[in-house]
Amino acid sequence: MFTYIKLRSPLMSVFLLLVVFSSLTLTTELAWSADTIIETAEQAADATIEKKAAPRMGPSDYRQIGSVSSRAFVWVVAQLHLFLAAFVLAVPLFVTVIEWIGVKTGDQRYDDMAHEFMKVSMTAYSLTALFGGTLAFSLFLLYPTFMAYMMEVFGNQVMVYALLFFLESGVLYIYYYSWYALRYGNKKYVHLSLGVLLNGVGTTLLFVANAWATFMMAPSGVDEAGVVTGGIWDIMRGPLWNPLNLHRFVANIAFGGAVVGAYAGYKMLSARTMAQRAHYDWMGYTSNFIAVLAFLPLPFAGYWLMAEIYAYSQQMGITAMGGILAWLFIVQAVLIGTILLAANYYLWNGMSRCEGSKRYTWLIKYIAVTLVGSFLIWVTPHTLILSAKEIADLGGSHHPLLGPFGIMPAKNIAVNLMLIGTFLSFQLYRRSDKEITVAWAGFGNALMAAIYLVAIANVIFLGVYYGYYTNTVYKVGSSVAQVMSTLIVIIAGVTIDTMMFKGAKNLPVTWGKISNRGVYALFALPIAFTWLMALMGYVRSSVRTHWHVYTVIKDNSTDNFIPNIGYAANMMTVATVAFLILILFIFWVASLSETRQAVPVQKSEQ
Amino acid sequence: METMQDEIIKESGGLPIIVKVLSFMLFMILVFTGIANLLPQVEGQAPKDIKVDLGALTMESYIAMGESIFKGKGTCTLCHNNMGRAPDIPVMDMEATALERLKDPQYKGTAKDSESYFRESMIEPSKFIVAGFGKQGETSTMPIIDKAPIELTEVEMGAVIAYLQAKDGGQPTVELPTDAPAVAEKSAASAEPPKPAETAEAVLTKNGCTACHAVLDSPATIGPELKTIGSRLSKEEIRESIINPSAVIAEGFPPIMPPDFANKMIVKELEMVVDFLYQSKAVDSKNSETKEPEKEVSNENDTPKHTETVPEPETDTESNTEQKGE
Amino acid sequence: MKTLKNWLLSFVIAFALFYLMDHAIMSMQGLPLNIDMTPAQ
Numbered sequence: 001m002f003t004y005i006k007l008r009s010p011l012m013s014v015f016l017l018l019v020v021f022s023s024l025t026l027t028t029e030l031a032w033s034a035d036t037i038i039e040t041a042e043q044a045a046d047a048t049i050e051k052k053a054a055p056r057m058g059p060s061d062y063r064q065i066g067s068v069s070s071r072a073f074v075w076v077v078a079q080l081h082l083f084l085a086a087f088v089l090a091v092p093l094f095v096t097v098i099e100w101i102g103v104k105t106g107d108q109r110y111d112d113m114a115h116e117f118m119k120v121s122m123t124a125y126s127l128t129a130l131f132g133g134t135l136a137f138s139l140f141l142l143y144p145t146f147m148a149y150m151m152e153v154f155g156n157q158v159m160v161y162a163l164l165f166f167l168e169s170g171v172l173y174i175y176y177y178s179w180y181a182l183r184y185g186n187k188k189y190v191h192l193s194l195g196v197l198l199n200g201v202g203t204t205l206l207f208v209a210n211a212w213a214t215f216m217m218a219p220s221g222v223d224e225a226g227v228v229t230g231g232i233w234d235i236m237r238g239p240l241w242n243p244l245n246l247h248r249f250v251a252n253i254a255f256g257g258a259v260v261g262a263y264a265g266y267k268m269l270s271a272r273t274m275a276q277r278a279h280y281d282w283m284g285y286t287s288n289f290i291a292v293l294a295f296l297p298l299p300f301a302g303y304w305l306m307a308e309i310y311a312y313s314q315q316m317g318i319t320a321m322g323g324i325l326a327w328l329f330i331v332q333a334v335l336i337g338t339i340l341l342a343a344n345y346y347l348w349n350g351m352s353r354c355e356g357s358k359r360y361t362w363l364i365k366y367i368a369v370t371l372v373g374s375f376l377i378w379v380t381p382h383t384l385i386l387s388a389k390e391i392a393d394l395g396g397s398h399h400p401l402l403g404p405f406g407i408m409p410a411k412n413i414a415v416n417l418m419l420i421g422t423f424l425s426f427q428l429y430r431r432s433d434k435e436i437t438v439a440w441a442g443f444g445n446a447l448m449a450a451i452y453l454v455a456i457a458n459v460i461f462l463g464v465y466y467g468y469y470t471n472t473v474y475k476v477g478s479s480v481a482q483v484m485s486t487l488i489v490i491i492a493g494v495t496i497d498t499m500m501f502k503g504a505k506n507l508p509v510t511w512g513k514i515s516n517r518g519v520y521a522l523f524a525l526p527i528a529f530t531w532l533m534a535l536m537g538y539v540r541s542s543v544r545t546h547w548h549v550y551t552v553i554k555d556n557s558t559d560n561f562i563p564n565i566g567y568a569a570n571m572m573t574v575a576t577v578a579f580l581i582l583i584l585f586i587f588w589v590a591s592l593s594e595t596r597q598a599v600p601v602q603k604s605e606q
Numbered sequence: 607m608e609t610m611q612d613e614i615i616k617e618s619g620g621l622p623i624i625v626k627v628l629s630f631m632l633f634m635i636l637v638f639t640g641i642a643n644l645l646p647q648v649e650g651q652a653p654k655d656i657k658v659d660l661g662a663l664t665m666e667s668y669i670a671m672g673e674s675i676f677k678g679k680g681t682c683t684l685c686h687n688n689m690g691r692a693p694d695i696p697v698m699d700m701e702a703t704a705l706e707r708l709k710d711p712q713y714k715g716t717a718k719d720s721e722s723y724f725r726e727s728m729i730e731p732s733k734f735i736v737a738g739f740g741k742q743g744e745t746s747t748m749p750i751i752d753k754a755p756i757e758l759t760e761v762e763m764g765a766v767i768a769y770l771q772a773k774d775g776g777q778p779t780v781e782l783p784t785d786a787p788a789v790a791e792k793s794a795a796s797a798e799p800p801k802p803a804e805t806a807e808a809v810l811t812k813n814g815c816t817a818c819h820a821v822l823d824s825p826a827t828i829g830p831e832l833k834t835i836g837s838r839l840s841k842e843e844i845r846e847s848i849i850n851p852s853a854v855i856a857e858g859f860p861p862i863m864p865p866d867f868a869n870k871m872i873v874k875e876l877e878m879v880v881d882f883l884y885q886s887k888a889v890d891s892k893n894s895e896t897k898e899p900e901k902e903v904s905n906e907n908d909t910p911k912h913t914e915t916v917p918e919p920e921t922d923t924e925s926n927t928e929q930k931g932e
Numbered sequence: 933m934k935t936l937k938n939w940l941l942s943f944v945i946a947f948a949l950f951y952l953m954d955h956a957i958m959s960m961q962g963l964p965l966n967i968d969m970t971p972a973q
Contacts, residue, residue, distance in 0.1 A: 224753065269623045274613045314691070314747040315755070318684050324650045331642050338634075443938045450942035451949070458950045474963060481957040488953065523627055527634045546652030551754035555652070562650030569642030573635055580631060 054149055054226025054549065057556040061145035070142040071559035072571060077138055079534055079575035081131035083255075084582070086248070086533070088128050089202045090256025091121035092175070094290050096195035103188055113283055115179050117260050119593070122176055123586040129165075146548050153222065154212065157232050161208045164201055171198045203249065210244050211236035216549050217540070218312045226552040239312045243305035250301050254294035255533060258526040261287030263587055265522030268512075278512035284522050285350060285511075291525055292343045292426065296419065296490065300483060309543070316550070320543045327565050328539050330379055333411075335532040337375040340422050342524040344371060347425045349518025356507040357432035364428075367421045374414035374421070409467020412479050416459045416486045423486075424452065427493050435505035444500045451492050455485045530579055534572035653679035658761065660783055665768065668782060672769025675762050680751065682766075692748065693736055700724075701776035707734060712742055721779045724767045728752070806882030809875045813867060821886075829863060830856040836887040845880050 055061065064070050095114045102110030140147050151158065175194045182191035221235030222228050228235070261284050268280035310317035319325060348364050351357035427448075438444070459482050466478035544550045546560045554560075563571075620626075658671065676682045676695075685692040693703075704720035707713055715733040717723035726733055731748035740746060751758050758766070761783045768778040803809045807822055816824035820831035835844065846853055848871075851863035871879075958965045 266623070266627055269627070272615055274615065277615060313749065313755075315681060315684060315749055318691070319650075324648045327645045327648070330645065331638070334641055335638065442935060443942065446935075446938040446942040447945060450939070450946035454943070454946035454950050458954065462954070477958055477961045477963045480961070481954050484953055484957055485950065488949070520627075520630060523631055524634060527631050528638075531635065531638050542650070545650060545755070547755060560652040564647035564649045565645050566643040566647045569639045573639045576635055577632070580628075580635075 052149075052152055052227065054222075054553045055145050057145060057548070057554060059556075061143075062557045063142050063144065065142070069559060070138075070557070074135070074138055074142060075571055076575050076578070077131060077135045079537060079572075080578055080582070081128065081135045082537065083530060083533065083575070083579045084124050084128035084131055085206075086252040086255050087259055088121050088125045089206055090252040091117055091124075091260065092172070092195060092198050092202060093253055094257065095121075096192065096199060098286070099192060099195060103192065109279075109282075111183070113286065116283070118176050118179070120260060120263055120587065120590050121256075122172075123589045124583075125169075125172060127582060127586070129169075143548075146553065149226070149549075149553060150212065150215075153215065153226075153228055153235055155232065157208065157211075157236070161205065164205050164208065168198070168201045168205055171201060206248060206252070207241075207245050208236075210248060211238070211241055213540070214238045214240040214244050217316075217544055218309075219549050219552050222552060224551070226549070239308055240305065243301070243308045247298070247301040247305050250294050250298055251533070254291045254298060255526075255529045257287045257289075257291030257294060258529045259583065261291060261522045262526045262583075263287075265519045266587070269516060269519060274512055278510075281353075281511045281514060284519065288343065288346055288522060288525065291529070292422070295339065295343070296423070299415065299419070300487075303483065313550075316543050319545060320539055324562060325539055325542055328535065328568075331535060331565065331569070332532065333375075333378040335528050335535065337378060337418070338528045339525060339532070340418050341371060341375065342521040342528065344368075344422055344425045346518055346521035346525075347429045349514050349521070351429060351432050352515065352518075353511060353513045354433045354507060354509045356434065357428070360428040360432060363424070367425055370417055370421045374417045377410050377414040378418070380410075409463045409475060409479075412467070412482050413460055413463035416463075416482050417456065419486050420452070420455060420459070420489050423490050423493060427497065430497065433507045433509045434501060435507055436500050437503050437505060438500055441500060444496055448493065448496050451489060455489045458482075458485045527576070527580075530576045531572055534575050535568075538568045538572065660761075663782055665772075665778060665782060668765050668780075669768045669772045669778065671762075672765035672767070673773070675758065675766050676769055679762070680756060680758055680766060685748070692739060695770070699774040700770040701774060704770075707736070710734075712737075714742075719779065720771060720776075721767055724770050725763065728758070728763055728766070803875055803878075806878040809871065809879050810882075813870065818863070821883075829859055832883055833886055836884045839884075841880055841884045844883050845876070848876065848879065 062070060065073060095117045098110050098114040098117070102108065102114060171194060175191070175198050178191060178194070182188060182194075215235060215238055218238045218240045219226075219235075220238035221230035221232075264280045264284035264287055268277055268284055271277040271280055306317065306321070309320065321329070344367065348368075351361070436444075462478040462482050462485075466474045542562045544555075545562065546555050547553065548555045682695065686695040688694050688697070701720050704723045708717060708719075708723060713734050715723070715726050715730070717726045727748075728751035731746040731750065732744070735742055735744060735746050749756055751763060752760075764780045764783060768780045771778040771780070803812055810816060810821060815832070816822055816826060818826050818828035820826055820833055839847070843854070849868045851865055851867075852861050855861045955965045
């Protein structure tokens with residue numbers, strides 16, 4: 001039997017965290033030093049350049065290409081740039097971790113897989129730059145006055161961004177093309193360091209660009225009229241910057257994992273030998289593992305971002321969650337539900353790789369029922385806004401029509417149960433190839449089961465009691481405890497398993513032994529992720545309502561309204577389909593380098 | 607074992623894999639798009655600037671305007687509803703509530719009646735925080751209504767106050783606005799000759815005198831100060847200095863005063879300014895008599911609006927622009 | 933017998949853990965944990 005060693009998951013999580021933290025520290029340091037450079041430059045410039053107030057936008061401040069809506073054009077270009085950028089920033093993050101695992105375990109297959117992931121993302125890199133350039137040009141062409149103001153505010157910082165981009169390109173090419181030159185011994189550590197550097201620069205790039213978006217949502221470092229009052233650091237460090245940094249950083253990893261998962265899934269389905277199939281099955285499993293692992297903490301990062309939005313402006317928070325955009329969260333629930341169901345479905349199907357999973361199959365139906373039930377509660381609309389007129393009457397406010405399942409506490413219960421259920425599937429999968437041998441196995445299993453049961457009871461109790469019988473303050477307060485319950489399950493699960501797996505007997509795993517239907521979950525994930533990203537971009541941008549820069553520059557263009565969800569969905573679909581085509585091109589180019597034309601017959605014979 | 611690895615997988619037949627995978631992905635995309643398109647379609651329109659014909663405004667229409675601002679442009683009902691984020695104003699008797707709040711020992715604001723209480727709540731929401739919606743002394747989550755992003759004008763806030771006072775059968779105490787908003791004034795000015803200014807101060811502001819001269823509140827030192835001009839010049843001399851500024855140049859000042867005021871002022875305005883300046887003697891008493899009649903209603907709100915409504919620049923752009931830059 | 937003890941002990945630990953967590957989180961936000969089901973207003 002040809003078996004692969006499974007990823008050491010706790011080890012993997014620890015390294016993921018390590019990479020996250022090292023990049024964060026590195027980033028902060030870089031940002032600080034960049035800040036001082038810029039600030040000195042600015043002090044010098046201060047003497048000559050007078051600070052200007054934000055422009056008042058008139059019809060002459062907007063341009064259009066023919067009859068194409070400028071907003072629609074920039075929307076699609078920006079979205080494609082973000083998709084590609086998220087992908088190329090995410091892949092090196094987990095590639096470096098996988099490379100590290102390869103070094104630690106001495107298993108060359110990790111190294112080969114890491115290299116293959118990298119190969120896939122290389123073509124995407126130049127496409128990212130192309131779309132970034134197109135985005136910049138279209139912004140300067142279509143929104144000249146607005147961009148002039150943004151340049152006024154961010155000043156030299158944009159050149160730091162450009163500089164970082166050069167650095168990123170350089171390190172990326174060296175990292176990829178030196179892979180086999182620096183493969184063994186001490187040279188491998190040089191290569192790994194390059195990987196860490198690459199991720200440090202990439203993450204900094206992300207954070208620098210995030211500052212532009214968060215400045216538009218919650219400007220800082222400028223006064224009411226938009227005159228710059230602070231240094232670049234005051235401008236960048238707005239109230240939403242760090243929440244968005246964390247949210248995008250984590251979401252990028254989930255997104256990147258899902259996309260390479262589709263690559264592996266496709267390669268597996270079209271494999272011609274069992275060895276190939278086994279390799280790509282393993283690669284697909286790893287990608288899915290990365291995507292789900294990064295996805296699980298995402299709701300918490302989102303929670304932080306929303307909390308900061310509410311703290312910055314309650315009005316903005318309500319516009320996002322309770323106003324006309326409220327419907328969007330029904331679509332979000334559908335997408336996240338799809339992601340969780342697909343991830344679980346893949347794990348359940350994947351259990352067929354291992355005989356040891358027979359012990360747990362009886363549990364799967366309960367998890368499935370919980371997931372589907374929670375999913376249905378989650379998508380039950382919270383508010384029903386019937387018409388534009390009614391919106392006007394209510395000032396864009398809630399209009400509760402549906403029963404108790406439509407309101408927030410029920411959704412909090414549902415979401416937490418879905419997360420707990422997904423983690424259970426995950427834990428069962430990890431246990432399915434192990435025979436636990438520690439003496440306290442009985443107690444360990446009982447404790448784990450008790451934690452699950454009490455956590456579920458706690459989530460339901462908090463939701464029902466505090467959610468339905470008390471006021472808003474308690475509802476919000478108890479939802480934190482609900483989230484903590486879920487986190488405790490995850491932390492306890494990882495901790496208990498790590499201790500119980502000591503000296504555990506490994507049961508055989510047959511890679512490639514998964515139904516083709518199960519592999520389709522790998523295609524559902526990236527589609528749902530891509531569309532979800534576009535959807536969240538729509539809400540993030542829409543909460544600014546009729547402002548380019550919230551409270552500073554009014555949007556007086558013809559597109560200064562929040563488009564309805566159907567129009568937005570069509571735009572997202574355009575962007576997603578275009579991305580799908582680009583990704584196909586990227587994968588095709590990646591496989592082209594492997595394809596060799598056969599030597600013409602007559603020459604080889606003579 | 608080796609044979610297992612090298613085993614060739616048979617083609618499953620049917621459609622090529624790429625077609626199957628792509629169809630599956632496109633199908634999912636269509637499902638998401640479909641769901642989003644099935645939901646109610648609502649656009650979030652940017653608030654439109656309300657143009658009001660102040661001449662035709664009655665208290666009824668003012669209250670109605672207040673109601674539509676309360677539910678629309680003001681975005682008040684976003685929080686003031688039955689969801690518990692802020693007091694549920696639509697179902698409360700606000701006139702009675704305001705009077706209760708003023709009696710509250712916790713109340714530290716300066717409002718004296720419901721009208722000033724409502725205005726204070728909009729402009730300084732943190733002055734008094736209603737129990738259950740935060741603690742006294744904290745910053746209220748309520749936005750400042752005359753600042754971005756809501757930016758209600760004085761007239762619009764007055765309308766909201768009228769609505770709040772009247773909605774439960776009370777009698778609004780808000781004065782109907784008489785000053786046209788800036789936009790309306792400007793278009794009127796271009797169409798027909800400007801209306802004569804009502805007071806000497808208005809004439810001084812309108813003609814941009816304060817840009818160079820220390821007069822009224824202006825501390826400018828480009829021209830001679832005019833606060834005590836009555837002690838130095840006679841009425842005749844003052845009149846002549848306005849009509850023909852270069853005839854006598856005050857010592858130590860450049861001859862830059864525009865010579866065209868004679869073309870711009872009407873006789874009544876000129877006489878008002880001359881009288882006003884002549885009365886501005888070294889002893890004070892200058893401001894009190896002229897300013898007082900204007901001040902009678904809601905003084906602190908009236909003054910800034912006044913300067914805003916009067917289209918001051920068109921008189922003397924060339925001398926004015928330079929000083930304005932600072 | 934040992935199994936029963938394991939389960940009892942596990943549930944006691946889990947209950948204590950979640951009760952303390954609820955209590956800590958609610959009191960951190962200045963809210964009481966009305967475990968006796970008195971209406972919290």
